[in-house]
Amino acid sequence: MELLLNRYRNLTVLLVAILAQLVLLAYQVKSNGEVRLIRVWAVTAVTPLARVIEGGRSSAAHFFSDYFVLLDVREENKRLKKDLDRISMENQYLRTELDTADRAQSLAIFQSHSPSKMVAAHVIGNGTGTGARVVIIDRGSTSGVQKGMAVITPAGIVGKVVDVYPVSSFVLLITDPTFGAGVISQKNRVHGTLKGQGHSTVQVEYVQNEEKVDQGEFFYTSGDDRIFPKGLPVGEATVVRQGRGEKEIYLTPSGFQNGLEEVLIITEGVHVAIPEVPSTNQQVHLQDPPPPEPGAPQAVTPAQNGPVSDADRIVDRYRKIGEAEKHVYGERAVIPNFNVNPDEMKKKDDEKKSDPVKKQ
Amino acid sequence: MTEFTETFTEPRKKDRVSKFNVASILLIPLAAILFQVYVPRFLTFLSYLELPLLVTVYFALMRRSPVAGVLFGAGIGLAQDSLSSHPLGMFGIVKTLVGYFAASVSQRFDVQNPVVRLVLGFFFFFFHQFFYWVLSRALLGESLDFDPQQTIVLGMLNAAVAVPLYHILDKLKITG
Known part of the structure; x- marks a missing residue:
């Protein structure tokens, strides 16, 4: 036996080395264990x-x-x-x-x-x-x-x-x-x-x-x-x-x-929701409305730039009051009188401008 | 002295056993592993350079002893396994075989010859990659890709690096 091992010494060492590593591998795979020391x-x-x-x-x-x-x-x-x-x-x-x-x-x-x-x-x-x-x-x-x-x-x-x-x-x-x-x-x-x-x-x-x-x-x-x-x-x-x-x-x-x-x-870790895909906010081109038929009643269309909602009307009113009382919003000045009617004030201003003699 | 007696008194070139000091034997494989761990972070293409394998082949070829080749291969392979995520033994087994066969081959060829080194570098790279793939599939059931063409190209690149590397390592020999 000893003679045999000596004769095949190289092969024996190779087989032992491979067998040892195979056992090591098998142990890790089988038991899911970790050979931590190495x-x-x-x-x-x-x-x-x-x-x-x-x-x-x-x-x-x-x-x-x-x-x-x-x-x-x-x-x-x-x-x-x-x-x-x-x-x-x-x-x-x-x-x-x-x-x-x-x-x-x-x-x-x-x-x-x-x-x-x-x-x-x-x-x-x-x-x-x-x-x-x-x-x-x-x-x-x-x-x-x-x-x-x-x-x-x-x-x-x-x-x-x-x-x-x-x-x-x-x-x-x-x-x-x-x-x-x-x-x-x-x-x-x-x-x-x-x-x-x-x-x-x-x-x-x-x-x-x-x-x-x-x-x-x-x-x-x-x-x-x-x-x-x-x-x-x-x-x-x-x-x-x-x-x-x-x-x-x-x-x-x-x-x-x-x-x-x-x-x-x-x-x-903290789970968060998947963000939504941002909606496409691209402008859509709209063709001008067709011209009214002769004799047909004119269609009521909302004003392009005029007030549409109550909020728009309030903003418009405050803007006019500001103009009439020469007040710039955001600046420190006398607070304008919000109870006046801006349309009447504008009419009076226009009359004064058109009839300066009467004004004097 | 005749040519006949010269032949028998001096060991033939292809039978010379090289010796290294312990520091070289420990530090060269460590440097090769460290190179593989660190350098590809900055030079990604160098991740295909298998320096631990080239060092295993070199020591096995120079020592000309299959037992030493097995020990070198197993040691370097297990160290490499320790720094990878897969179970210990995969690189160990493959490099053990590489070390054994490289040492066996060295007993029949003049391994100082650059052409022989180039061919062996290529051959053992291909053998290493192929055997690793076989073991991954057989022992771990992993479905890794093996691209022969890519492996051949990488084998040639590794062999091209092996020749000058071995020339540098030759300077560290004590004898042989």
């Missing part, structure tokens, strides 16, 4: 180095850009970008609220619902493997990050946390082939499942051919997956075509529009 070692070895390199790179880049090229503009740009991101988030939230209900109701909803709580993080590296769709961020369990939390940018969803370590986490991007999330279309409210493709576009699956989805339609998270709160933007449908039983819908994710340097991890 991962922690590797992450602990790589993350600080990645952090140091990233720190060095960003410091050097900042040094050159801050002191030699754009002394103040850089700082201002950073501040404005931060403001813009914040305002985009607020705007998104407010728009969805205001679009779904009337003003008072949406304000009440806004007051009663606090927006999602988030933690900001920097992307410090990519996962390994050719064409990896995993990124490493510099926030971990010490910052309250947990496995399964949603990761977004102000422009849209980015991915979900798949592994958490003390000071770093792994985020599976929505472009990864193993990623899935529930989505809903904005206009036609069609539900589907978002799947990564391994490249820049993502696909929406399980949408029947009979359902209506327009090209250019926006998709939002549906909240069905219990990862992403409802109402977060996902992307725009760039390709929509009939498939074998199911529609083939491809989206361009909106979350990666401005690169992927800083992300937000949703620690406490």
Whole structure:
């Protein structure tokens, strides 16, 4: 036996190594267990180095850009970008609220619902493997990050946390082939499942051919997956075509529009409604009415510029009083007498102007 | 000294075993993994560069020992697995096989020759990608795409990078 092992030493070592790894794989797949120790070692070895390199790179880049090229503009740009991101988030939230209900109701909803709580993080590296769709961020369990939390940018969803370590986490991007999330279309409210493709576009699956989805339609998270709160933007449908039983819908994710340097991890999500499609407010051209038939009674048409409603009449009356008493609204002056009849006052003024002798 | 005796007293070029110091053996794979983790963030097209694989092939070729190749491959592969989202062992198994076969091949060819290195770099990249795809489907049931044409092109690019990379790594050898 010993002779046999010595003779086939290389092959034996190979078989033992492969068998050990197969057992390791089988254990992880079967029990859904995590061999945390090995991962922690590797992450602990790589993350600080990645952090140091990233720190060095960003410091050097900042040094050159801050002191030699754009002394103040850089700082201002950073501040404005931060403001813009914040305002985009607020705007998104407010728009969805205001679009779904009337003003008072949406304000009440806004007051009663606090927006999602988030933690900001920097992307410090990519996962390994050719064409990896995993990124490493510099926030971990010490910052309250947990496995399964949603990761977004102000422009849209980015991915979900798949592994958490003390000071770093792994985020599976929505472009990864193993990623899935529930989505809903904005206009036609069609539900589907978002799947990564391994490249820049993502696909929406399980949408029947009979359902209506327009090209250019926006998709939002549906909240069905219990990862992403409802109402977060996902992307725009760039390709929509009939498939074998199911529609083939491809989206361009909106979350990666401005690169992927800083992300937000949703620690406490708040579902919001899907915003309504804005109604088309385009002007419609109306042809002039036809000339009246000779002898026919003249049709009563509303005056083009005259008062139409009671509110218009009141505004018109106040405007005339202001003109008669030479009062400019908004300026601090004697308050005009609103009890006078502006038409009579105007008539008297006209008489005085036409008969200056009588006036004297 | 005749040509005959020279042949038997000096080890043939293709039988020379290269040695490296421990720091090189530890730091070069770490640098390769770190490169894969960090650099593609800024230069996306470099994400197709499989430096950990090229380093595995290099060490296996230079050590000429299948056992060492297996250990290098398994170590680098498992480290790479630890920084990915899939279960541990996928890269480990594939790189173990790559290390073993690369070391076996090195016993029959002059692996100092750039043309041989180019061909082996291409061959092992294709083998690695294909075997990874097979394992993903067979063991994890993942439906990953495998595009042979794209893999061939990427294999050629990786092989083109392997030749100068191996030339640089040759400078770190202690013997051989």
